[in-house]
Amino acid sequence: MWLLKIENLTVKYGVIPAVRNVSLEVQEGQIVALLGANGAGKTTILKTIMGVTRPAEGNIYYQGTNINFFSPPQRVRLGITLVPEGRGIFNRLSVEENLFLGAYHRSDREGIEKDLSRVYSLFPRLQERKEQVAGTLSGGEQQMLALGRGLMSRPILMLLDEPSLGLAPLLVRELYAFITNIRQEGVTILLVEQNATMALKVCDYAYLLETGKVKVQGKADEVQSQEDVKKAYLGG
Amino acid sequence: MRKVKNPELWFLVGGLILLGGVFLADHLLNRYLVHILILMGIYSITTVSLNLTNGYTGLFSLGHAAFMAIGAYTSTLLAFPLHLREAYELPLLPAFLGGPEHSWPFFLALLAGGALASLSALLIGLPVLRLRGHYLSVASLGFMVIITTFAKTLRGITRGSMGINAIPSYTNIYWTYLWLFISVYVIWRLVNSRFGRAMLAIREDETAAQALGIYPMKYKLLSFVVGAFFAGVAGGLYAHFTKAIRPLEFSFFLTFQIVTMLVVGGMGTTSGPIVGAISLIALRYVLKPVEEGLQIYGLIELIYATLLIVIMLWRPEGIMGKRYSKIG
Amino acid sequence: MFSLGYFLQQTMNGVILGCIYALLALGMTMVYGILRLINFAHGALITLGAFFTYFVLVRFGFPLVAAIFLVLGFGGLMGLVLDIVAYRKLRGGPEVALLITSLGFYTFIENFMKMVVSPQPYAFKAPSYLTTIFKTSFLTFRTIDIFVIGASVVIMWCFHLFIKKTKMGIAMRATAENLEVASIMGIEINRVISVAFVLGSALAAFTGFMWGAKYGQISYDMGFLTGVKAFVAVVIGGVGSIPGAMVGGFVLGLAEILSTAFLPTSFSEYRDGMVFAILILVLLIKPSGIMGVKEEVRV
Numbered sequence: 007m008w009l010l011k012i013e014n015l016t017v018k019y020g021v022i023p024a025v026r027n028v029s030l031e032v033q034e035g036q037i038v039a040l041l042g043a044n045g046a047g048k049t050t051i052l053k054t055i056m057g058v059t060r061p062a063e064g065n066i067y068y069q070g071t072n073i074n075f076f077s078p079p080q081r082v083r084l085g086i087t088l089v090p091e092g093r094g095i096f097n098r099l100s101v102e103e104n105l106f107l108g109a110y111h112r113s114d115r116e117g118i119e120k121d122l123s124r125v126y127s128l129f130p131r132l133q134e135r136k137e138q139v140a141g142t143l144s145g146g147e148q149q150m151l152a153l154g155r156g157l158m159s160r161p162i163l164m165l166l167d168e169p170s171l172g173l174a175p176l177l178v179r180e181l182y183a184f185i186t187n188i189r190q191e192g193v194t195i196l197l198v199e200q201n202a203t204m205a206l207k208v209c210d211y212a213y214l215l216e217t218g219k220v221k222v223q224g225k226a227d228e229v230q231s232q233e234d235v236k237k238a239y240l241g242g
Numbered sequence: 243m244r245k246v247k248n249p250e251l252w253f254l255v256g257g258l259i260l261l262g263g264v265f266l267a268d269h270l271l272n273r274y275l276v277h278i279l280i281l282m283g284i285y286s287i288t289t290v291s292l293n294l295t296n297g298y299t300g301l302f303s304l305g306h307a308a309f310m311a312i313g314a315y316t317s318t319l320l321a322f323p324l325h326l327r328e329a330y331e332l333p334l335l336p337a338f339l340g341g342p343e344h345s346w347p348f349f350l351a352l353l354a355g356g357a358l359a360s361l362s363a364l365l366i367g368l369p370v371l372r373l374r375g376h377y378l379s380v381a382s383l384g385f386m387v388i389i390t391t392f393a394k395t396l397r398g399i400t401r402g403s404m405g406i407n408a409i410p411s412y413t414n415i416y417w418t419y420l421w422l423f424i425s426v427y428v429i430w431r432l433v434n435s436r437f438g439r440a441m442l443a444i445r446e447d448e449t450a451a452q453a454l455g456i457y458p459m460k461y462k463l464l465s466f467v468v469g470a471f472f473a474g475v476a477g478g479l480y481a482h483f484t485k486a487i488r489p490l491e492f493s494f495f496l497t498f499q500i501v502t503m504l505v506v507g508g509m510g511t512t513s514g515p516i517v518g519a520i521s522l523i524a525l526r527y528v529l530k531p532v533e534e535g536l537q538i539y540g541l542i543e544l545i546y547a548t549l550l551i552v553i554m555l556w557r558p559e560g561i562m563g564k565r566y567s568k569i570g
Numbered sequence: 571m572f573s574l575g576y577f578l579q580q581t582m583n584g585v586i587l588g589c590i591y592a593l594l595a596l597g598m599t600m601v602y603g604i605l606r607l608i609n610f611a612h613g614a615l616i617t618l619g620a621f622f623t624y625f626v627l628v629r630f631g632f633p634l635v636a637a638i639f640l641v642l643g644f645g646g647l648m649g650l651v652l653d654i655v656a657y658r659k660l661r662g663g664p665e666v667a668l669l670i671t672s673l674g675f676y677t678f679i680e681n682f683m684k685m686v687v688s689p690q691p692y693a694f695k696a697p698s699y700l701t702t703i704f705k706t707s708f709l710t711f712r713t714i715d716i717f718v719i720g721a722s723v724v725i726m727w728c729f730h731l732f733i734k735k736t737k738m739g740i741a742m743r744a745t746a747e748n749l750e751v752a753s754i755m756g757i758e759i760n761r762v763i764s765v766a767f768v769l770g771s772a773l774a775a776f777t778g779f780m781w782g783a784k785y786g787q788i789s790y791d792m793g794f795l796t797g798v799k800a801f802v803a804v805v806i807g808g809v810g811s812i813p814g815a816m817v818g819g820f821v822l823g824l825a826e827i828l829s830t831a832f833l834p835t836s837f838s839e840y841r842d843g844m845v846f847a848i849l850i851l852v853l854l855i856k857p858s859g860i861m862g863v864k865e866e867v868r869v
């Protein structure tokens with residue numbers, strides 16, 4: 007059963023269309039990858055799912071409801087969480103404050119405390135630095151913080167925008183192990199990546215975007231074996 | 243782009259019609275109405291000049307009253323009749339300005355007022371125009387406060403807070419509308435030239451303009467200085483119309499009036515500032531008897547403020563503006 | 571003239587003016603931090619607060635505590651009204667539009683006061699328990715002086731707790747830093763902005779009360795320059811920094827008083843000009859202010 011369904015989505019910045027007539031589906035419990043070069047429209051799609059950007063045309067369905075007119079906070083409360091491009095952490099706030107903000111829309115104190123300990127056990131380095139100002143963390147630590155913050159909202163659907171950007175290869179592998187782990191806990195993931203190789207290893211289904219349109223889609227191994235993908239994105 | 247075939251010709255024709263109109267007004271209308279027309283003309287000049295900096299170049303300056311003050315005081319001090327200087331405690335001109343035996347003819351005094359205003363615009367513009375939107379506004383407001391402070395304290399020159407009275411009324415309707423014509427023409431030429439396009443580019447997106455090789459500072463300064471020139475001239479005309487000037491008059495309220503006229507009329511349009519100025523002066527004269535009769539001081543400004551708010555909330559492009567045109 | 575006593579006296583006056591500027595700057599920076607709006611109407615709230623307190627405390631003789639809460643409530647309410655009626659409509663539009671509209675609102679309120687209350691200044695005769703004089707060997711002060719300093723300290727401390735420890739306070743800091751990401755966290759931006767307006771306006775109205783009680787005179791135009799000077803304080807302290815706003819307020823207050831106290835008397839007329847000269851200098855030399863938070867001042 008699909009958790010998220012996008013139908014004929016068109017998003018424009020002013021008069022320039024960034025996303026043209028895109029349709030995609032994310033099944034519950036899956037990891038779906040959105041691939042493509044810079045400017046292909048991937049981030050725009052995530053932002054539109056989150057409600058930060060308005061579609062010019064098209065519909066977004068989540069858990070059976072059309073959420074086109076829902077505000078971002080409303081969508082967060084429904085269980086959609088976005089980990090934005092470039093981490094999007096609050097540099098001037100502390101690590102712990104950042105994490106708390108992830109759970110802003112929740113009111114269950116005990117649940118929040120439990121989740122906080124869980125995040126700290128997953129990322130012990132964050133606990134070490136919990137009073138530290140987030141801007142002073144290293145790139146890898148900031149990514150941990152961004153993911154931890156995402157977890158704090160107890161997401162049902164997690165949107166990840168280029169999480170591996172700027173990370174050393176070792177950390178990228180840890181990152182993807184982490185992503186697979188969360189999926190096992192029942193979180194559905196929509197993953198945007200320029201780094202197609204890693205993404206294709208992990209995901210169940212992939213969409214390849216080019217200048218705002220879906221060029222290729224299919225199961226991970228199908229997409230991987232396609233010639234154009236190999237040439238353009240996998241260097242083969 | 244250019245819809246009119248030969249705009250210069252239109253200006254010539256328009257100028258002649260204006261001259262004719264002014265001539266008729268002078269001979270047919272009573273003094274009171276002529277006075278109102280002169281005031282409309284003066285405010286039109288200053289609003290048109292503000293339009294150049296705020297409307298076309300997007301520099302939201304709040305210190306325009308300072309340039310009027312500089313123009314007013316300069317032209318007054320230069321043109322003040324020789325035989326009255328001592329009686330009114332005004333200094334005699336130093337040697338390099340013509341010496342104690344002279345006072346300047348009106349036209350030259352106006353030019354000098356405008357020139358000095360331009361010079362001060364250049365001086366204050368160099369540091370301040372680099373600043374972003376709000377900072378520019380507050381800094382220019384500060385500049386105005388500084389100028390009025392000097393007007394109050396340099397008593398030897400400006401007679402301090404008391405101001406200067408018995409200024410000869412050299413301003414008549416011909417001078418006023420001549421200068422209005424000049425200012426509209428000059429600014430129109432400027433806006434429709436290479437400079438104008440650069441200014442618009444800067445207004446829309448300064449970073450992009452820089453990427454295109456437009457060096458913003460040069461254009462910002464140019465529009466600021468030209469705007470200041472005409473504001474200075476307007477100040478001089480104003481001084482020789484109201485016959486008395488005090489530092490208090492060149493306060494924020496004056497800038498506010500001009501800003502309101504500009505916004506209501508339509509920023510960044512050719513006729514907007516004039517329409518705004520005429521409407522608001524007309525409104526003032528309609529309301530004046532009410533304000534004074536019922537002794538509810540502040541009514542006129544209140545209405546001005548209400549107009550500004552209403553326009554900003556519901557028709558930000560002003561009366562003459564096109565919809566969806568960006569402000570500032 | 572330049573005795574220790576004179577110096578202490580003027581320093582105290584500087585501190586008091588600094589407290590007023592600090593509270594005003596706090597209110598301004600909250601709104602500016604989130605909306606990038608210099609709220610000129612902030613100054614109008616000073617005037618409103620002063621006149622409101624005049625009527626409540628001086629004319630109708632309410633007890634002090636009641637007057638304090640009433641003026642805070644009144645200020646907060648006015649701020650909320652401004653937010654909902656005007657600023658909310660202009661959100662997302664060009665920055666200049668907000669600035670122009672706030673100027674319009676300031677002028678509206680100022681002239682409303684002029685028309686409805688009085689074009690002449692009013693003498694604010696604070697009740698005697700606020701004006702009792704204390705003379706010591708170095709310093710002469712009145713209860714109002716202690717009140718201003720005490721109240722300001724209490725307010726600043728409460729504010730500090732609010733912004734650091736409460737959920738809304740953290741949300742405000744987050745929104746000021748990055749509005750888009752804050753909304754992704756589920757923070758209701760409109761509510762955060764309303765809180766900023768309400769708190770800031772309540773503070774501004776309260777400073778109006780303090781001003782009237784301390785300086786003994788209120789008029790319809792008392793708020794304008796003071797409001798703009800509050801922004802100068804924000805810039806001096808560092809735009810975007812809340813402790814910076816408070817520091818900036820004190821620096822400005824002390825600079826304004828001490829500079830005119832120790833220069834020959836003829837310089838006292840330069841007081842306002844001095845403040846703006848300081849502003850221009852700061853913007854040119856160290857635009858990020860004392861607490862140096864990053865903010866593009868130049869284009």
